[in-house]
Amino acid sequence: MQHTLEQFFRALRAADVRVSPAEAIDASRAVAVTGYADRTLFRDALCSTLAKSAEEVDRFESVFDTFFSRDAVAMPPPSASDQGEPSDQDMAATESSPLAQAVLQGDNARIQQSMEEAAARAGVADIRLTTQRSRLTRRLLEEMGLEEIERIIANARRMPNGEGQGLADRLDEARRNLFAEAQTYVARQHELYAAGSARELREERLAKKQLNADGGVDPVDYQLMQALVKKMAKRLAAKYSRRRRAAQKGHLDVRKTLRRSMAYGGVPFTIEWKVKKVDKPSIVAICDVSKSVAAAAQFLLTFLYSLNEVVDRMDAFAFSGRLISVNDVLDDNAVEGAIFKVLQEIGFQQTDYGRSLQDFAENHMDSLDRRTTVIVLGDGRSNFADPRLDIMRQIHDRSRAVIWLNPEPESYWGQGDSVMNRYARFCHVAKQCGTIEQLERIIDDVLRSYVPH
């Protein structure tokens, strides 16, 4: 049974329920207390030791149901013979193959057992890819002793006067059923053990997907990418909140300690430490939401909003023809819906960087101070309007850092109506940011390098 439990843990890990060795030991101990007889008790005991959050409980239950479904083999009873019990003659003919006998008797429990044993020998649980399915099915059947059945069928067919014909037909039918059963079995194992690795592969691919690709982001991918962005943001938040805490350890503050000790007659009972003050960065995000950049803008905003633990203040502005503040829109709606709302509000005007920068300078320039990091997201294509570099210089001078993210590769900057290379002079960092993986890396840089001390 220990082996079965180990397999079950593997299936759980594949379903993204984290099972550490210590938890595995706890689960085994729990099972030793409860025993296997009571299915509900068994399940609840495992659940309380292994699943550590409400979502994990859900996943645990679905894996448990798939894994411990014992009615797995449901072979139809051998039909053709009407006499119910297989004749002694048939039993004699199939003596060499216990499997064939089990099939003829319709003994599902024995078939199931033999399939489990064969699966362990064939290593079905190691399945990784869909393409392995047919090969593993074949191996599973071989291990179960299918060849022996095939030999019996061939022998029966060769018998004179068609005596063995009935037996051969029945076995042949059973063989087909068996094949179907083996296929479902392998498919189930694939679902149990390989689902996780397939998802990892998919996430990896999505992280590298170009956001401004033709046709935009596939709606199917979109949900996953949003989740991925949130996961990345959480990782960064954890990383940087730890750093902020570390900054609280300082040297002995002699003056404070002495003052505090006055109450105890000069005996320093409480010791005071100097605290390094670490400010959270405040971020101003200015996003181009015209069609070519909208997808990237959406992920950037999701990312920044998920960072609220480590970011002190976050102001977001969107522009295409004109610039507006989108804080309210973002607060009221989830980021997912917000971009569409913004587009409704400012419409699909021609992108005008100069005009938008001027809007920013007139209304929002005072939101910049020496602690602010400005993140601009745009392709820098201003449709040949005045780019207003003077305002860009002003923004550069007022803020702590200006970071420009451009979905286009660097070789395109300055070509056609792009004024990117001219804006780049007033940015501390100007980088290509076409995938969410690049996005994560850049935000990581922002938090590391541009946090005021």
Add this chain to the structure above:
Amino acid sequence: MAQSAFQTAISKDPVLTISPPAASADAADPLASVEALIAGLGSVGYISSRRIATALYMAVKLEKPILVEGSAGVGKTELALSTAALLGLPLIRMQCYEGLDESKALYEWKYGKQLLYTQILKDRMGEQLADAPSMDAAMDRLHGMGDLFFSEPFLEPRPLMKALREDGGCVLLIDEIDKSDEAFEAFLLEVLSAYQVSVPELGVIKAKTPPLVFLTSNNVRDLGDALKRRCLHLHIPLPEAALEERIVAARVPGIEAKLTRELVAFVQTLRTLDLRKSPSISETVDWARALVLLHADSLSPDVVRDTLNVILKFEQDIVAVEPQVVELLHKR
């Protein structure tokens, strides 16, 4: 022993405090099986689902802390109180909050007494050392004196320390662990896995009988994996109608079955609405109490409107529900 349980317990809601256990007289061992545990909890007024009882059973058998999650008012704290009552163990409660640190959770030195001690020490020391012939002799004598400055008599135990020193075992409730800082969470790890604490000046203090530890969390923030790993996990969902009716019947004596059915059905419908805070079990029980006080024997729209503020805790929720009351009453 039961008496001391309720001296140490500082109850959040005095109305919900359970009367001292009558169960100890009961011959049946509540820990014999999960069924016995459900029955035992029932006898002290906690109607539990099978899953809750199983988790508790495992916690006792495996001597592991149990982390209880669920939205506010589903009976997380109550489970610990009831367990303490059922097992006849003292309950030690520690409420977590931001900024909670070792000196408030584990131990503190009695500064005032230490100060007096140093004063006495100074005087006595002068007498003792006055006749020493040389500096070396004085030092020898100094080392010969017992060093009491950091010792047990000056130790002021706080909840965690108290729980570990309770030789007959106890129930330790660490309430709303998610409100505390992550640093404190890390500090708890030693207590939870080995049932011991290290006091730098004294060494390791280990529990003779491991306490039964309950941690509760409202999911204000995600707890660390290290902490989760050391605990059994129990998520208490909002109950189904049948279970909730039994809870109300057990908690509100003298309520009529018809009223119970009606009000539980109404609360269950409310939970399907999009509200800022869905009513949980404690609200249902409070409401039932209120209705009994008002001598209502069935739910009429007027009664519901007048008492809506008992189940809904946000103005905008009340505003949203009030016009629909008649409709919602008909729905069931």
